[in-house]
Amino acid sequence: MAKIVTFGEIMLRLQPEGYLRLLQANKLQATFAGAEANVAVSLANFGEDALFVTKLPDNPIGQAAANSLRMFGVNTDEIIRGGERLGIFFLEKGASQRPSLVIYDRNYSSIQKADKNDFNWAKIFEDANWFHFTGITPALSDSLAEICLDACKEAKKRNIYISCDLNYRNKLWSREKACEVMSRLCKYVDLCVANEEDAADVFGIASDGSDVNSGKLCEEGYKEVAKKLFDKFGFKYTAISLRTSINANNNKWAGLLYDGSNYFLSRRYDINIVDRVGGGDSFSAGLIYSLLNNYEPKDAIEFAVAASCLKHSIEGDFNHTTVDEVLALIKKGGAGRVKR
């Protein structure tokens, strides 16, 4: 059992039931979610020792966020308490031609306002094997960008493998700011994960022939992106998740892993979506698990894509999928016969 540290924000996710719009709802499903927390839960569900680091308000809402993690076996011992509030986002699930809608109310959160001295990285990284964060964390505030840098340096010092999902959010920072900060952080990163838009948004690296809004996507073009990313920062791996949006109910889903010499393109799945939020995070978790467990690159990317394919069939951001279930999908396919 490897120890993986993830660092970032966890938010209260409030969502109307079924396909109701926010304007129609008088009940909201309350779960907790955040890119790095999602990765931690998925890794805990895979049987790994996942430690999630954040700062939570010292009230029942903060406690509920922590409980949502330790319920699934995530280690919450290094979570700091204090600050004013937990970030919130409202999620309206899309259907057919109506896209899902996310409304963020995450400003002024405890983690956004966290201070450099809140986190003792030397202690946090004791016995750790892996450190994961995404581009959302440094985007939250200048202080957090600094803290991420601290963490990366401490991790590197200890020879801890570092992965980063670019995860660009244009409501949090500009492309320019993102490029500047992420460039500084990416120097420490071993595995860089991106979706089909991130590389363009953050580093201006684009593939030709793809048009995200139209749902068209040229897989070959992404090899070029993977290579450019790789070459720019000298990663050990770049991984790209390839989503083709047909509509809000149907997506195609695949992934690409590049190790500097070979491109490993996974099988592509036709997905009937239950909940696609957290899909990218489950892809990262799948990669971390499979690389940590010494899968061959081609098996690693298959594992990551199959794991995140299953995530799309699960409500909430968290990927409640076991290693056995992922392997069964890879081996037997997804014909969906009842398991009695």
Add this chain to the structure above:
Amino acid sequence: MAKIVTFGEIMLRLQPEGYLRLLQANKLQATFAGAEANVAVSLANFGEDALFVTKLPDNPIGQAAANSLRMFGVNTDEIIRGGERLGIFFLEKGASQRPSLVIYDRNYSSIQKADKNDFNWAKIFEDANWFHFTGITPALSDSLAEICLDACKEAKKRNIYISCDLNYRNKLWSREKACEVMSRLCKYVDLCVANEEDAADVFGIASDGSDVNSGKLCEEGYKEVAKKLFDKFGFKYTAISLRTSINANNNKWAGLLYDGSNYFLSRRYDINIVDRVGGGDSFSAGLIYSLLNNYEPKDAIEFAVAASCLKHSIEGDFNHTTVDEVLALIKKGGAGRVKR
């Protein structure tokens, strides 16, 4: 902001949760719905000044119906109170090969029993720009047929644009009666809206080569229908919604607008249905909005079809869609990427 008056019945809509059949349900979702009320809500959601006219019982059920409208900004000041009951319909949502089932319990409603003197059309139409009703209203009773005629005459006197959705309901009246009454009313109508069956049911005007039950539909044939309708009554526009039912979960949806010289055929959408009831009404509302706002005919029909395409992704009869959302679908397509 234009003032649009719509006139008709609003009913309590009772529906089991999800795909439960009525025989399985012990909870019913209670919303309110009615062809002309649906149009009013959609127009209010588009930012227009929609005034809905009806008669409601003077009890909490009637009040709840009115509240459901003013919640979304519909003007309910001209709603009359009195009579015995609110009409009800039970709706069982279909799935796959099982069709949706509607059971009406709408007889003896306050509006069905309304009297000519209940409505002061001169006052209602003050400053109004548009009047909309559907074939359901005059079908409710002879008295309502008379009242519709009164309203049309008063509207015409004031140069108010009149639209009518034929909306044939065979449980309410015979084809013969419908033909007779609607022929009288259609003389006053500027925009005539019909679905793929109405023209045949009401006026015996059919296209060749279409078979509604088999789900096949020949778009070209409908041009012929649009023209015949247009020629018969001298409308300014005829608009036809074109639904191809694959099964209860999947429909194709498009529309046709004819202005006496040109046929404007919209894009066709493949829809994963959340709730298709009220689809036609959202099409009418889209037309009214776009024509009132001086869209070109080809843009008007695209707007109406995109608006009603989105309606199919929304629970309940009301189309909770904004102008921006409709325009985004037209411009960017319906690939359903999450809006963050």
Add this chain to the structure above:
Amino acid sequence: MAKIVTFGEIMLRLQPEGYLRLLQANKLQATFAGAEANVAVSLANFGEDALFVTKLPDNPIGQAAANSLRMFGVNTDEIIRGGERLGIFFLEKGASQRPSLVIYDRNYSSIQKADKNDFNWAKIFEDANWFHFTGITPALSDSLAEICLDACKEAKKRNIYISCDLNYRNKLWSREKACEVMSRLCKYVDLCVANEEDAADVFGIASDGSDVNSGKLCEEGYKEVAKKLFDKFGFKYTAISLRTSINANNNKWAGLLYDGSNYFLSRRYDINIVDRVGGGDSFSAGLIYSLLNNYEPKDAIEFAVAASCLKHSIEGDFNHTTVDEVLALIKKGGAGRVKR
């Protein structure tokens, strides 16, 4: 109205709401289900006199199971009370590539522990026209295998038509045991029903060219299976349900009936699944109804397949479908237009 006796287990079926996984649920939908009980309910919904025989614990849980049957008109007068508990199964509904998951907790149930002397078959079969059971009942215990044999003998003595759905469950018994016991029982059977795997599992009779897990299925090969089954036991009919699993949301569904000389292959339906559990039982019920009512073989198999097609659109194991609804699907197809 014919009297049909079915015999077997009814269990409490506990299921998270929607697509939630068991680990996410804090509410469980509680219905009741069991292969032979499902057949009884479907036949009662078709207007037949269905009598279900089982043993239930003498407590409110057992009473609730009985109530769930008599609510739909099943005769529960011959249900025995006693024993320790009602069997339970947990059902997690699959989606997309994630398969549905069934966890059985059915050991030590009242019916599993039932005694030969609990059932007076002479009394039970008074005026009966048909007896139906499935391979699950004799699999529950040696005692139940004996009781099934008693029942078959008594039924045969009275010239009651006997149908059996092989319904192999590998968690209940080995293939060897199943083969031995079912071979003894099948001698009495007139109509043998099997799905695409049962014949192989129980009697080692397989078709070439089919691979259940991959979702591929060669219909022609099943003719061979139907014939081998028929020839082995001298049935009057063998019927095979043909499911092609695309994924957990989409299946193709058809059926084959063989009368010793002709093969009757039904139309094939593309199904958007609401709930596929109980699909096979609704197929058996459709066959029993149509054969009892003297349908021609080709009409009988169409009826059975259409009935069970509709079942897939209905929540729970029970098929709440009327004869009129089945016939409407056969005649008008499943385009799913709203029935107003």
Add this chain to the structure above:
Amino acid sequence: MAKIVTFGEIMLRLQPEGYLRLLQANKLQATFAGAEANVAVSLANFGEDALFVTKLPDNPIGQAAANSLRMFGVNTDEIIRGGERLGIFFLEKGASQRPSLVIYDRNYSSIQKADKNDFNWAKIFEDANWFHFTGITPALSDSLAEICLDACKEAKKRNIYISCDLNYRNKLWSREKACEVMSRLCKYVDLCVANEEDAADVFGIASDGSDVNSGKLCEEGYKEVAKKLFDKFGFKYTAISLRTSINANNNKWAGLLYDGSNYFLSRRYDINIVDRVGGGDSFSAGLIYSLLNNYEPKDAIEFAVAASCLKHSIEGDFNHTTVDEVLALIKKGGAGRVKR
């Protein structure tokens, strides 16, 4: 097992969840209820053979009403199908000083419009031991008053014991009309049941010193009422339920039985109300059960009051209480220790 026939209306009861007002609700709990149907269900729960007679619309709503009865073992074989609609009532549960509110939408129901020839009382009363109806049934229409008279005559001819709960509803008829019709029917009645207001409302028979609205009630005064009722019609028994309303959550509840010579006053219960609708009907059912089973008058009234006391702790109109539970309350009191 005695056969008891009850005759009247069953309605769809629609109620917001918990203490929500109708104006706040978008879900309604759907159960079925009606004075005589409630009595039938309670008797079936006591193990008797209860047959409920009514007329239901021939649609899924009517079928659901019938299912709600046979689920609990009520015989529905003599229910007639036809007519236009099922009566509905909306129920808003009161709390503290806010009273429960009932809105009736029961006009034009199938049973209200039923015809004399719909019911074959000779067949219905075959082997029956008891006939029960309430003052609501003849109040529904003149035709139903006639039908009640028919039923009473046929019952009397067959020496069937007849009970009637006066159950005055001022929204259904005037006091004058009630007095006239009920006087005619009461001649046939053996057991007359009334609550603390009915005798005054229907026959102008009042006790001194009670004020229903203030919640004060003089038990002694009701002896006088019981006697006057008894003397007026020559009943075998008069029974009066004595409710003291503290507020919508707390009531006191007792009963009085008079046999022409002695007054039997029951224990009085302090009740925390879960649902008080149907309380009177459960009192009638308790009396019918206990008198049919030859309880002494003092035991009969204790049984009836204890049974209806328990009803107040049960959601819905139906009294889901067994004989053992009633006897346990009488013997051990209602201290409410957990039964493990």
Add this chain to the structure above:
Amino acid sequence: MAKIVTFGEIMLRLQPEGYLRLLQANKLQATFAGAEANVAVSLANFGEDALFVTKLPDNPIGQAAANSLRMFGVNTDEIIRGGERLGIFFLEKGASQRPSLVIYDRNYSSIQKADKNDFNWAKIFEDANWFHFTGITPALSDSLAEICLDACKEAKKRNIYISCDLNYRNKLWSREKACEVMSRLCKYVDLCVANEEDAADVFGIASDGSDVNSGKLCEEGYKEVAKKLFDKFGFKYTAISLRTSINANNNKWAGLLYDGSNYFLSRRYDINIVDRVGGGDSFSAGLIYSLLNNYEPKDAIEFAVAASCLKHSIEGDFNHTTVDEVLALIKKGGAGRVKR
């Protein structure tokens, strides 16, 4: 119909179902609430023309807040759009000895950050008869304290009656700050409303012999408080709500009105609480309604107390009670008999 303007914050109120604690909930009931919004809704429910002034974020959450008001007839035309977020509070309903718990997450709301220039008081107060605010509004920020002063001055200039509920919230400001700001505002106030603690918290005015936490309360002592308040600012009326907390389920509730010469003490109600949040606001609304409609002081306080007594039986902050219902409670008492 008088026009009443109220000004303040409306928040999203998130509450677990029933008595669940926040740590146990995965669904939250979403309603909207705020002291002055509550008053506006109650007045609209009384049939008055209530205009609520605030600033809301320009997103679906802000729109939902506005919809929740106009649904009940509150005029929302003067609500400003802009700013960052809607304030939120989490409410955990207490029971027995466990108190209700409120967690505020209201900082940085659009209204808190509103600017003096956002509001055109001259336009807002056109034709207005009354202006109401509470001590919460000026407590939100210095800017809002200024805006309140502006509003008071403009209202006074126009001879609009001004009421203020002291409504001290210790999480929003210190007693010193409250005293200073409220002293400045109270100069303009005609009717001052306070609960049993506010006068002490804000102005250090206390009665002897009361201990809020122990649930004891000396009504006579409050006369002294009412007088001191009155004398300090020269109000036209001071009104005090008198709550005696037995536990979280049971409270006693009364009120006192002082006009400078006489004390009017209302009836006291024993309340079984459904939801006590918003109780004080419904008291203010009752006073405003009754004084606007020229009730005698003794009738005014009875109306206000009865109205707010009923509020305690209603879920949510809003008092969904009509004038007729309040008067019925005053006249007939709260014995809670079913209204059929």
Add this chain to the structure above:
Amino acid sequence: MAKIVTFGEIMLRLQPEGYLRLLQANKLQATFAGAEANVAVSLANFGEDALFVTKLPDNPIGQAAANSLRMFGVNTDEIIRGGERLGIFFLEKGASQRPSLVIYDRNYSSIQKADKNDFNWAKIFEDANWFHFTGITPALSDSLAEICLDACKEAKKRNIYISCDLNYRNKLWSREKACEVMSRLCKYVDLCVANEEDAADVFGIASDGSDVNSGKLCEEGYKEVAKKLFDKFGFKYTAISLRTSINANNNKWAGLLYDGSNYFLSRRYDINIVDRVGGGDSFSAGLIYSLLNNYEPKDAIEFAVAASCLKHSIEGDFNHTTVDEVLALIKKGGAGRVKR
């Protein structure tokens, strides 16, 4: 932070919503519960290091049980996996005179069938300060009685404080068997907890003048019981919880602690019950916490009674109450004012 080990069964608790009876429910709330698990959760909520030991089936139901514990911080590292099933109990919440009803389906559970060798007590008790079990655990099977003895011996060897709640369940064993086994175990016990019936049931030790079913209880008599228990086994403390059942909604609740020389009788609380199941376990947890933290006996019993008083206001078996909340109740009383 002290380490407390508790050992026993955790079950799936299935309960209809609100006050519905099992026969009315089609949804069941699913939580997890068990006497010793309840104690562990309460202690974890108090901030202690609680380790719960049991055996769970290796399936999602067993995993969900473990998750329900670690969600609240209970250490589940020593839980064994294997066996057949998780025990279940159905709980129907009583109201007014209708008692709560528990139906056990706990036979054949993994823990009941556990083997002596499943548990390594030396390892489990490393660094432990306290061991707690109840009379339910040895009652499950002879094997478990043996295992309890093993555990007690190992704990005693390590000078770990041992507490035992007699917790007699007559459905699990006879009084004779209980007396025999518990006598053997009690020799090792330091703190013996009992409710008002246990001492009589297990050891035939009764107080005079109490009648549990009538709800009467003589506190003085229990001093005699406490003393007899104490003297029989030489405990360090005996503690008795004193419940007076008024009805299913209202109980009085107090406690008595005896240290061999003095009797410490707590304050008595009048409780409006939300959920009384688990009340006794929260009393034990309160005692363990307060004694571990060196409270004086009189403060310890006040803490235990206040903690368990609060439990009665919380849904589910688990006591979600913090030390601060318990102390606030002791200090400020339970007047239930809203905590803002």
